[in-house]
Amino acid sequence: MMQMYKVFMNDKPIIITESIEESNNFEVYNFDAINFDKLQERLLESSVHGVYLQSSNLAKDWSRFQENFRVIEAAGGKVYNSKSEILFIYRFDKWDLPKGHIEKGEKREVAAVREVEEECGIEGLSVVKRLETTYHAFSYNEELRLKVTYWFEMKTEFEGELIPQTEEGITNVCFKNSLDIDLALKNTYPNIKLLF
Incomplete structure (x- = not known):
């Protein structure tokens, strides 16, 4: 390869x-x-x-x-439930996987679990394995930034109500089956497609 x-x-x-x-x-x-x-x-x-x-x-x-960018580190999860459905969030008119910034001194895996819990109102996550790291470059306030996202596969038995973190612009949180995932991947980011 x-x-x-x-x-x-x-x-x-x-x-x-x-x-x-x-x-x-x-x-x-x-x-x-x-x-x-x-x-x-x-x-x-x-x-x-x-x-x-x-x-x-x-x-x-x-x-x-x-060196050409301000590097920002994030972590997130591809979360499976007991029906093998995958957890998605809807933000900025796109389907996405939950992720967020790693806090100073925080381990990547810990940050990934924390961010998924915060963005989705979910509990009982366990990390299965590390997935691919993705990279996204963009300009913000005339500064070039490189977002490095460390992804982890997770599982949960959670069956409670999912609550989107609206203050982060998330308007929907749901588990999707394989058919719904195919549709969601038509309206997502290229980095998310890499994880499928």
């Missing part, structure tokens, strides 16, 4: 890798020659579906890539 980092910016992937197997009609740039302001502008263009950044040293270039 190809070693790489996949960062979404404007819902389009920036793939940093040492070996490009296929271009997928993505533009290819040498990592050392990239200008991050121009890259961001390029990804706003509708004709661009994504870019590859060809790296000569993935570990070093990933560190250099992150």
